[in-house]
Amino acid sequence: MDITADSNSGTMQGQLLQDLQHVIDNIDRIDKEIVAQYCPEQTQWNSSTPMETICLVLQNIIRDRVKRPLTHLLSRSRVEHSMPELQGSHHSSSTELFLARQELKIRDMGPNMTSTLAQHLAVEGKICFRISDMDIFNPSEVKKAVKGPAKDYAHTHVKYSVESGLLRLKPTEESLWKFPIVADAEKPRPDTIPGYLTDLAKSPPKQPCVYYSGEQPAFRRSDPDQLVFERFEQLLDPGEGLKRLPIIPGVNTVYWMFGDAQSGTAFHFEDAGLWSCNLVLSGYKLWILVRVSHNVAFENFVRKQSEEEAKNWECDQWVRHMNLMYTPEVLRAAGIEFDLVCAGPGDMVVTRPGQYHTVVNLTTCFAIAINFTLPDEPALRPTKACCVCGLYSLSNTAITKVAPQQDDIEEEARSTAATVGGLAPSTQSSSSSHLPAQPTRISLPVKPLRQATLRPKAPTQEIASTASANTSSKRKAKAVQSERVMKSQRLDHVSRRLDSETRASLTDLIRFIRSPAAIEQFCDLVKAKREPDPADTAFVQLSHGTLENAVYCLKMIIQGEQRYRTTKRLHQHTFAKQCAKVAVGRQRLDSTVKRKMLKEYRLSSKDFDRHRQEGNQWATFCGNFEGLLCFLPQNLSTSQMQKYLNDAELRYFHDRLAEEEDYITRICCAGKAFQESLGSDDISFVWESRNILIYDMTEAELLSNLQPVHSIPRNSYVESDFNGAPNPTLIPPNEEQCELCQNRTSERPCNCYRTGLPTSKLRIRRFQGKGLGIEAFGDQKGATVYKSGELLGFLTGKLVQKGTVSGDMAVDFVDCDIDCTDHGNCFRLMNHACEGHAMAKMNRMRVSGYYMLGVKAHCDIQHGTEITIWYGEGDGRPICYLFLGAPVIKMTISSYWGTFI
Known part of the structure; x- marks a missing residue:
């Protein structure tokens, strides 16, 4: 990505372009994707590039690549210097266990969670939070009521093994459902935690560890204790982006993780650029979080450790499928930077998109987790998924489907041969069903494996076709795969579980939703609200x-x-x-x-x-x-x-x-x-x-x-519509900026255009002979809704050059027009009334650094009164044209401008 400066490099724009190119050239290779966020390749960068755009690019790069890391480094330095040096060979990592927790309240969670986190996660390094007023979760209260796993779950146990000289931690199944051992969990001493991981790596448990990962477990009866699970689930929210997707267990629904000490999950990151949060309810767990800036170094290290195995995977989750565990000493020796975090009751750990991490339970631990997106983020970012990845079966343009090597499919089949009937089978292969203590790529139940085994080059077919090479091994793998397919089809292939009548009824229902008749019904619903x-x-x-x-x-x-x-x-x-x-x-x-x-x-x-x-x-x-x-x-x-x-x-x-x-x-x-x-x-x-x-x-x-008309709180300005000229409604910095809060400086911008308005008491109605308009409503008939002179709101729209819009909804405003055709708010629907009968008037106001058109009550306005306005006269006659059946209004008010001032 090159930024071209022409011969006019002596100008200020030319100098800024040189500075910008210097910044880009000096950012190392792994940060090119971040630079591309600010410098799209299709944009032509030259001396004609607006100065505001160049400054914004420089400012954002400095903010994200210099200021935030520096702030994080200084905060870590203060923490390290404020703590006494711990004794022992592992003390160099211990201070990392106590990254500062940002306090949250219950009111910040639930529907408010993603917007709250967005404010904090803008600062690099903030990953730990504490919900200070969360209720106490007591596992002993619900142990007797829990019957077994939910219908949608990933696994019930995990098992350590050493393969090719590497420690691995794989999900597995056992014949009997086990609830974790309930015991009082004491807070681990900081100086013992790093040694705990080293000892675990040297002598891992030989027997599988209880570690349930799935939806809310099944209860023996309708038990009040089930409400305990439900009220904690309400604390987490996936965000608007993920809510629009089909249900993906553990991704946009809450997953429960509870297990014994020493259980946990191997290294992985979240699919499709998703965030994740893990809230500990009881017990303590340890996180190793590789810093995102060291992702390339970490992946290179993994490839070097097991080069041949890594080549078999083409998907983005190839590290997850290998089920690898590394201790802090190993990572430190490889030069990989990471954070250690010990989380206890009420602590919530957030992982960033693409951040590799692993989790180990230090004690018996209970937690809930979910993936989420921040406001205005896409639901899924581009990702490559193979048939054993959790998102493989999801139909989405962001997902590119690839195939793993055949040997790995066979290994997946062999590793799950211990799956026992009677329990719902794992929804993924042993490596892909891996659901750590934070929501990892949860597979859509059964679909990934069903699709993987029924594809034209399905594992069972290839196993059968190559049986002569190793008859015993191939037959065993084929039998296991066949068993899994039958279980998948029996338990989760929903279309086969429905009787023909139910399937036909649901098909008819979807056909109606997809028809113009449903749209007509919706329009009638809106019309009924208007009249x-x-x-x-x-x-x-x-x-x-x-x-x-x-x-x-x-x-x-x-x-x-x-x-x-x-x-x-x-x-x-x-x-x-x-x-x-x-x-x-x-x-x-x-x-x-x-x-x-x-x-x-x-x-x-x-x-x-x-x-x-x-x-x-x-x-x-x-x-x-x-x-x-x-x-x-x-x-x-x-x-x-x-x-x-x-x-x-x-x-x-x-x-x-x-x-x-x-x-x-x-x-x-x-x-x-x-x-x-x-x-x-x-x-x-x-x-x-x-x-x-x-x-x-x-x-x-x-x-x-x-679609709804795009509502905007203040006027929209697009630089290209004004040929690079500045926003004509912008107030000069040396003048008063806002009359609502008496702000007199542009250095401290306010949000009065949002917060300075009273609670809206307006509704849209259809008035006979006029079309749509707006009406005041109050608590009861005859009540005064707005007093004379009270501000109702602001008329907003898209700013356009004077005289460029000849449509029916444009306002002549200072040195530009306001086009209310496709943008604005309900005030665009105000109907005309003769002077002396209008209920409202418009005034030019200084609000939050811009000139805006304020709508104020001309007299006391009562419940049920239409809000009308006098749009003025031109050439000796009114110029407001009303068309029956549609609220098309010509609002040219330059001759009336003196009233606005």
Whole structure:
């Protein structure tokens, strides 16, 4: 990647380009991918490159490659100098056990987890957190209630072995289910921990160690102790990106890890560039985390140790498949930098994308784990997977499928010959099913092996074709593989477990979801919300999402459950979600809160529990396809849905939806936006501003019009639209920056454009003869929602050059226009009213360093009042054109500009 500076190198841009090239040239080879994030190859870098862009690239590279590592180095230096030197031959690593823990609260977890972690993980080196108010987990309380493994699990035991002179740790199965030995775990002494690993490597256990890795275990009965597991699971969240994927156990669902002392997992990293977090509930475990900057050195070291074996794997998880264990002494001698972390109850360890790590339980240990993505990150990054990798069976453009060597497939078969019937089989081969104490690549149950063994060049076929070379060994491998295939098909091949009638019903259901009829139903749902009858209680717009609001919505529709079936399940879903949010980290919903709800809204306890249960069932039925609820047939009753909640039916349903990933993702995006608007700010959809005929449109046009209008909190500025000129709404740094907080300097930017607004009390309505508009709503009829002069919000859109937009939704603003066609907020829908009758007015305001158009109440505005505005006159007549059936408004207000100032 070269940056070309032309003959004008004497300019400031030319000098910056030279500095940037110097930075790039001096970053070593393994960091080229990081540089590429800031310098895309398709971008032309020359002296005409805007100075702002060059400065941003330099700033980001310095921040990520210099400032953050330096900060981490200084913080580690302070820790090392603040601790006394430990005695013994292993003391050089001991200080690394105590990396600073960032304190978190339960309120930071659950749905807030990824956004909270994003703030902390921006700093290099922050990987350890502590949840200070987490409840105590007592394994002895649940031991008697646990019956055995869940239906989806990776393994129940692990076993040490020495092969080719290397220590290995492989998952395995035993004939009897064993619960870990429950004993009081004392905190290990720091000076003994490094020696513990050395002794373990010299004399590993000869018998398999109990180490369960899988979903919540099966219980003997409906036991209250099962709620203990559920309330801790609510602490972890995979993030929005992974929620949009089909269910992948242990990746976007919580996995439990509990095992005896000395159990653990071999070196590996997470698939597809995912983050992972592991929360210890009881006991202590030790982590060895190779620093990402030493990944290449670590991989080269592994290849050197077992060169021939490494050549057999072409996938990204080749190190995982080798099941290798290395002690700190070995890594240090190889010059590989790493961190040692001892985690105890309440500690949560986060691994970064691509970070190799291994985990050993120092005591009996119980933990939960999940993969996650940070906000705005892709669900999966490009990865190569072979047929024994966990993500092999997932249909996704980010996954490139490759094949391992045949010898390794046969070895996988031989290593699992001890699998015992009666227990659900491992969902992966011995190397790929490996699930460490943090969520590793969890395979979709059985699919990887089923696909691996049924491919045209399947292991069983090749084994059979080469039987003459080694008859006994080949027959044994073939028998093992055949047994695994039969178990896979019997236990997890869901399409064969369904009777023809159920399969046909689910197929018909998916066919409806995939049809224009489902889109038409969704549009009718939105239209019903825009035009509610005064006596219609199906839709209740609320200012913000709370449990109280959710209960109120349910109360309003109980009398008309049959009439508002689709609406009822939407509100049930919201109600169950709010209950989970209130109860996060606790065993059950607080009884005081529940009694208050029952008394205030005159609900019976039976109705309260029924609606919550059915809301959870609808959520389970939709799985990770959030927003799908709006597209399920209106005549699909709760009782019919409940028939499909078994594992086989759900998996078949979700897998078939995943095959239509692009289409389903697009409609779910619209459905999710609508569901969230029921208890939050109202939104509009593209199709509402256009006269469209659903059955006359192509699929691409249909999906494009279905999407919500992109909502932005402040005006969007694109440099190329202004030929490199600066943002015309930017306030000079020597002037007052914000009138909401009286900020007078640009050196301390504020967020008043987001935080300085009152809680939204607006909803979108369709008004006869006008089209869409916005209406104020309050607690009751006649209530004053906005007082005269109060700020309602800001009119936002895309900034364009003056006179370049001749559409129906553009505002003349200072030295540019604001195009509200495809970007903005609900204020773009304000209808015109004659001067003296308008309920609001617009004023130019200084907000967070930019000029913005503020919408303020012209007089007191009561509940149910339409928010209108006078757009001014031109050439002696009003220039606001209203078209029946669509909210198309010409908003040219340059002649009225004096009022804004």
